[in-house]
Amino acid sequence: MRNSVRKLRSSRGLSQGQLGAVLGVSRQTINAIETERYTPSLLLALSMAKFFEVSVEEMFHANEDPEDDQ
Structure with missing residues (x-):
């Protein structure tokens, strides 16, 4: 991630x-x-997002290309 x-x-x-x-x-x-x-x-991710005033989705991005996981 x-x-x-x-x-x-x-x-x-x-x-x-x-x-x-x-x-x-x-x-x-x-x-x-x-x-x-x-x-x-999830609790830590939410705390980080709140601190930085961004959404969790803005801060964390799932790898969408399967080759990225290798």
Whole structure:
């Protein structure tokens, strides 16, 4: 699943640790989301969307091309 978390975070001038603190998760969790090694829970995704004032759909994008998953 692709996402724009890094772009949104950077546009606010936040470090991964700062964003994690706001959301109640670790810097490592934010890093794993940004590098697409971890898909956040629905509750965390909703919290992130609310914080960045975007929809979950704007922030997270499913891979629509099956070859992208390989």
